[in-house]
Amino acid sequence: MNKYLIFIPVFNEEKNVREVLSFLQKYRNISDILVIDDGSVDNTSQILDTIQGITQIKHKRNKGYGFTLIEGFNYAIEHNYPYVITMDSDKQHQPKEVEKFIKMNENRDFDILSGSRYLPVSKNDYSRVPAQRKKVNQRITKKINYLTGYGLTDAFCGFKLYKTRSLKKLNLDEPGYGMPV
Numbered sequence: 001m002n003k004y005l006i007f008i009p010v011f012n013e014e015k016n017v018r019e020v021l022s023f024l025q026k027y028r029n030i031s032d033i034l035v036i037d038d039g040s041v042d043n044t045s046q047i048l049d050t051i052q053g054i055t056q057i058k059h060k061r062n063k064g065y066g067f068t069l070i071e072g073f074n075y076a077i078e079h080n081y082p083y084v085i086t087m088d089s090d091k092q093h094q095p096k097e098v099e100k101f102i103k104m105n106e107n108r109d110f111d112i113l114s115g116s117r118y119l120p121v122s123k124n125d126y127s128r129v130p131a132q133r134k135k136v137n138q139r140i141t142k143k144i145n146y147l148t149g150y151g152l153t154d155a156f157c158g159f160k161l162y163k164t165r166s167l168k169k170l171n172l173d174e175p176g177y178g179m180p181v
Helices: 017-027 044-049 065-078 095-108 131-148
Strands: 004-010 031-038 055-059 083-086 112-114 160-163
Touching (some): 004 017, 017 031, 031 065, 065 083
Parallel strands (some): 004 083
Antiparallel strands (some): 112 160
16 A cells, blocks of 8 residues: 555546546556546446556445545545545646645645646646636635635645545535535
8 A cells, every 4th residue: 555545536537537547657656546436427437447556436326526525535544545635537637746746745744735726837738727617716715815814826626635644633524516625
């Protein structure tokens, strides 16, 4: 078992999942990969069945993004991974950034380390975030920063590193998209 679990919740990602997982398998010496298929109705499940070196959990029906994240966190805790990295497979999160997360964490040991699709240095070479979704994200991020003083740039970013010891202290129960916020 590795120190890091890379966890990817998927739903109808037949166009992207193979490429994302292929890239992530370069990190197999330092991380294991868990994919939870949240009831995909396209060919995602069949594609996952052809990919070696990953652990899969499949839902028969869609249970929600938050539910799937919580399930992945619980898997990481139950299997004694010290850290879990979450990322989506829609290509808004760059798999090559996983290495940066790990290096940053090795130097500082974060409870949570969050990515951002909106930093000037990001130069996201994958698909762009839809404009309306970006506007909503910016409004909510501004409100969160006002309330907390954190200085976030992307409150909805699902590309994060979590210390599982810290996750154990939380009572997570939000099954929808609000969970990562």
